[in-house]
Amino acid sequence: MEKLVVIGAGMASGRLLEHLFDAAPEKFEVTLFNAEPRGNYNRIMLSPVLSGEKTYEEIVTHDDAWYAQHKVTTRFGERVSGIDRARKVVTSPNGDVPYDKLIIATGSDPFIIPFPGHDLPGVVAYRDLEDTNAMVKASSVRGAHAVVIGGGLLGLEAAAGLRLRGMEVTVLHNTGHLMDRQLDETAGYLLQKDLERRGIKVITKATTKTIAGDGKVEKVTFEDGSEIPADIVVMAVGIRPSCSLGTEAGLEMGRAIKVDAQMRSSDPDILCVGECLEFDGNLFGLVAPLYDQAKVAAKTLLGEDDAFKMRELSTKLKVTGCDLFSAGDFADGPNREDIVFRDPKRGVYKRLVIEDDRLVGAVMYGDTADANWFFGLIKDGTDIEEMRETLIYGPAFQGGGGATADPLAAVAALPPEAEICGCNGVCKGDILKSIAGGATTLDDVKAQTKASASCGTCTGLVEQVLAVTLGDGFAMPTEKPVCNCTDLTHEDVRRLIKSQELKSQPAVWQNLAWKTPNGCPTCRPAINYYLLADWPLEYQDDGQSRFVNERNHANIQKDGTYSVMPRMWGGMTTPDELIAVAQAAKKYDAAVKVTGGMRIDLLGIKKEDLPAIWADLNAAGMVSGHAYTKGLRTVKTCVGSDWCRFGTQDSTGLGIKLEKRLWGSWTPHKVKLGVSGCPRNCAEATCKDIGIICVDSGYQIGVGGAAGMDVKEVERLVDVATEEEVIEWVVAFMQMYRENAKYLDRAYKWLNKVGLDWVKEVLADPAERQALVARFDISQSVYQKDPWAERAVPSEAVKFQPLADLTQEAAQ
Amino acid sequence: MSWIDVGALDDIPLRGARIVKTKAGCVALFRTDEAEVFATSNTCAHKNGPLAEGIVHGKQVTCPLHNWVYSLETGEAQGADEGHIATYPVKLEAGRILLDAASIEARSAA
Ligand code: SRM
Ligand SMILES: Cc1cc2nc3c(=O)[nH]c(=O)nc-3n(C[C@H](O)[C@H](O)[C@H](O)COP(=O)(O)OP(=O)(O)OC[C@H]3O[C@@H](n4cnc5c(N)ncnc54)[C@H](O)[C@@H]3O)c2cc1C
Ligand code: SF4
Ligand code: FES
Secondary structure, three states, rough: EEEEEOOOOOOOHHHHHHHHHHOOOOOEEEEEEEOOOOOOOOOOHHHHHHHOOOOOOEOOOOOOOHHHHHOOOOEEEOOOOOEEEOOEEOOOOOOOOOOOEEEEEOOEEEEOOOOOOOOOOOEEEEOOOHHHHHHHHOOOOOOOEEEOOOOOOOHHHHHHHHHHOOEEEEEEEOOOOOOOOOOHHHHHHHHHHHHOOOEEEEEEOOOEEEOOOOOOOOOEOOOOOEEEEOOOOEOOOOOOEHHHHHHHHOEEEOOOOOOOOOOEEEEEEEEEEOOOOOOOOOOOOHHHHHHHHHHHHHHOOOOOOOOOOOOEEEEOOOOOOEEEEEEEOOOOOOOEEEEEEEEEOEEEEEEEEEEEEEEEEEEEEEEOHHHHHHHHHHHOEEEOOOHHHHHHOOOHHOOOOOOOOOOOOOOOOOOOOEEEEEOHHHHHHHHHHHHOOOOOHHHHHHHOOOOOOOOOOOHHHHHHHHHHHHHOOOOOOOOOOOOOOOOOOHHHHHHHHHOOOOOOOHHHHHHHOHHHHHHOHHHHHHHHHHHHOOOOOOOOOHHHOOHHHHHOOOEEOOOOOOOEEEOOOHHHOOHHHHHHHHHHHHOOEEEEEOOOOOOEEEEEEEEEEEEEEEHHHOOOOOOEOOOOOOOEEEEEEOOOOHHHHOOOOOHHHHHHHHHHHOOEEEEEEEEEEEEOOOOOOOOHHOOOEEEEEEEEEEEEEEEOOOEEOEOOOOOEEEEEEEEHHHHHHHHHHHHHHHHOOOOOHEEEEEEHHHHHHHHHHHHHHHHHHHHHHHHHHHHHHOOOHHHHHHHHHHHHHHOOOEEOOOOHHHHH | OOEEEEEHHHHOOOOOOEEEEEEEEEEEEEEEEOOOOEEEOOOOOOOOHHHHHOOOEEEOOOOOOOOOOEEEEOEEEEOOOEEEEEEEEEEOOOEEEEEEEEHHHHHHHH
């Protein structure tokens, strides 16, 4: 008999031995080494062992009896330390063993990020039974905390298992969404929601700094100084092929031991199977291809022909209740198209990637019943042109009928307790009741429930509830949807973001059934605004969903340069500020213009120079004038009672106070203010979004003026006696506009829709006013920061420079 | 092809862009997905708008000046607008972005 030595008793070599003994039980005399003190078990079932759904005994694939039956000499708990190819022996601490043929099947080693403290007791990887037992032990302390670093397959299975064992679990993931290698953002978002629902905390974009503790792990700290307690830290951030034996033996190496299609290394007597090998540039991390390798290697040992081929792979997560599937390729390539299907009610998301009439990738979440069918289409490269229209509905729809997604699905999916009309607290159920009681029109519903009777922003939703309930019995008035990504109007989207508490863009796309993977230039800036206006503390402003001016905090000009316009509070300035502006203009070679908004514009600045000129202006105490935003622009003032012989109040001072209170806030469209010292109105306050005319008895506040494409005079909101009251009313009005208006509606357009009467009615209530002011101030706690100063620091300023300069490279 | 490393993938925000300077003007690098980057000319065929400042959506970019939309895969203007921008080979390796030196030089020579 030939001597066969196998290094590593893992999933790949176990399968190899089964094939070998099946085909030729007497051909080889086998010695099997394993560094783990045990034989072959089903490593992928460690997750059910961790969660307690299975015991270790249940996942053993080869027990002592099996090894005895096949006369395998087992050397478990022995790590092979070297291979002497000249003498054809393997070396282990307990002596050399000669071989005729050798199998290296050493698998992978988990990768450990060398954070300070990574070597403390209590920091474990997730690879073998020892790791699993350490986790089970940690979970036996009541209320203990586990931190899992890595939101990929392994990390999430660890997190779910630990949670089932009663631990407080936090998952730290470095990119923006979970399982980013297999899932797109939406599927990642749904997965995160499911995990959070079962009590697992998820922190994405985590910036872990250290693992700390006295003699054992106690906490994990972050770059921003915050920390979370940890009784155990599981590091599941990836694997590295365990192939040092190959390197030391002088085998041909890539990132792992290189093999040919017969699984032979550069030494024909040494074969490899499993994660320790590299084939055709590929490494492996899932069992399906390893089983193919095992079959081929067995054939090679028996002298038969076979060749290993790469196959498409698919991923599933073994966490009960999180049904996800991903397969194929989402990476770049010309001519790719997406088909997206979303069913918010069931939490279902499916995305297919098509190239040249073939399916090349699929992600699904929530409903993976058809996953295998799609996977088959990918593997076989089936021509899908014929079934393209209905492809996403799965095999059941092929060859018949054909269906289209129901445009009203989002509304149909709302539960009865979902609030439709925020002003009057009317839920969907109330409307359904009125319809059941005979209401057939918007007016009927309005009369019976008061829904849409106040600000009117929910009108579209009420109509849609009527439409889904009455079917053909109701003719929908046609209000335009936001864009081609959705059938909902701006007002619907705003209302749903509030009532369903949608706090991220993927949440909006999924729950409101967006038809594109990630929106378009029309909806993205709008959704970004709605989210930051409604959830200032939770939502993170997204620069990539802003138009160029707001992203770069300067106005782009026709030649690609920018203009820079610092604030001059209420139009007041000082000699020092003017000197700083003049010096900056000289230094950066700017054109200088006095604007129609009472300040100075520096034109023709190069993008690369923006952070530097901002730093210079900041140094003189000046901040961004936000001349580029849908936000507070200028507050025009006149000289007022300080100087003017007709001035009745300190219009300049009041203007400055208002500007200092309002600057930095984002609004649906730009907001301009004017404060004039008397009805002669030198500050043009009567054609501003908010205009104040000072009079002897106090202040007249007008709203809804404009002097752009439309010229409008303000309408009177209220007359008040003191500056404090002016500020309260103005801030409250501003916040009402921020919370309710459609993106890109100036105040007058919004007022046209909702009616000034409703606004007056709401603001007349002091409690409402104060609540609006309080919400505005919360938002300002986040957004009233000088964006220039934030970007003038070196770490941000580099983002304004080119990524690379190849002008030198190409020179010779 | 001879690949030059021009920077880290994470230096480009998701659905954002950065430029690379070359002798014949700027090349724009667009990150359309976690691990998907396209390279095109930075110059709009309409009135030379800097495309890297546009909004990136799907595998397209909308010019910041007058909203022409380009496919980043083919470089063709979409919809009713007619125009074309050059596209360049680009690949990702271990979190780095690689551009093909030959195509970039061919561009400089042109
Ligand atoms: C610089 C300035 C002209 C000037 O040299 O004086 C100006 C320049 C621009 N205005 Fe204006 N507007 C300027 C005062 C005005 C005024 C007068 C005023 O505010 O007293 C108006 C009419 C009043 C009003 O808004 O009701 C005005 C009505 C507009 C409009 C029409 C708005 C509308 O709702 O109809 C636009 C277009 C828009 O915003 O969509 C616009 C847009 C623009 C943009 C941002 C166009 C663009 O997107 O590039 C210009 C930016 C050039 C730049 O790079 O700075 N600009 N613009 C003024 C800056 C004031 C400031 O200090 O911030
Ligand atoms: C918790 C968990 C869940 C998983 N879930 C899935 C899943 O759902 N689907 C999927 O397809 N894959 C899954 N995997 C991955 C899968 O388990 C691996 O791809 C597979 O086990 C690799 O097989 P292998 O034979 O190459 O290596 P291994 O199974 O790791 O076996 C290698 C063996 O070699 C031993 N060894 C290493 N060096 C030496 C040496 N010098 N001397 C002696 N012995 C040595 C090791 O101790 C180890 O026992 C999961 C993995 C884990 C850890
Ligand atoms: S109009 Fe009134 S406030 Fe304006 S300058 Fe003349 S007097 Fe003063
Ligand atoms: S310059 Fe690009 S659209 Fe006009």
